[in-house]
Amino acid sequence: QQQVKQSPQSLIVQKGGIPIINCAYENTAFDYFPWYQQFPGKGPALLIAIRPDVSEKKEGRFTISFNKSAKQFSLHIMDSQPGDSATYFCAASKAYNTDKLIFGTGTRLQVFP
């Protein structure tokens, strides 16, 4: 059972474009929503995270938009660069101390010069 659905599977943009990656969740008990970035041959690394008490969070060129009523959240990358080419994972976890992160299926982003 896939509790966090991520789309698209892959995304190709030109430098300067604004790729948008979307995630949807089912469980309303989720209250922590991080995004991880993974380069080939490396482990995932936390990019940005949001909790449902805010609708948007920005860190540099990366923005999370959160829609609690629709149970959706998305990652926007402003002024994308070739160095942003990576696989991006959304994730979610519940408000329990022993809960685990549930990852989306990943989006492979390619940014061409």
Next chain:
Amino acid sequence: DTAVSQTPKYLVTQMGNDKSIKCEQNLGHDTMYWYKQDSKKFLKIMFSYNNKELIINETVPNRFSPKSPDKAHLNLHINSLELGDSAVYFCASSPGTRAQEYFGPGTRLTVT
């Protein structure tokens, strides 16, 4: 300084063998994890330890056994390896559950 390290980086072995992957973190974190990433890049948690105690044990075959000798180490032992065990295994740590997880570089396991 490497925060979360894993050895080996690559592991090629035959079906039926037993192998171990070692993980060490020097971040002083209380919680450590093992994840499996399959060929489609799907990332799924296998185990989580908090202060050497098992707190998450997903439905993985009991051929997989984690061992945490101390807070800084979480090793993964796999018995009777099968073709379907081929994947990249990531160790991770965090200062607590639901906090930022720091991933190691991964161990690519290939079972032939």
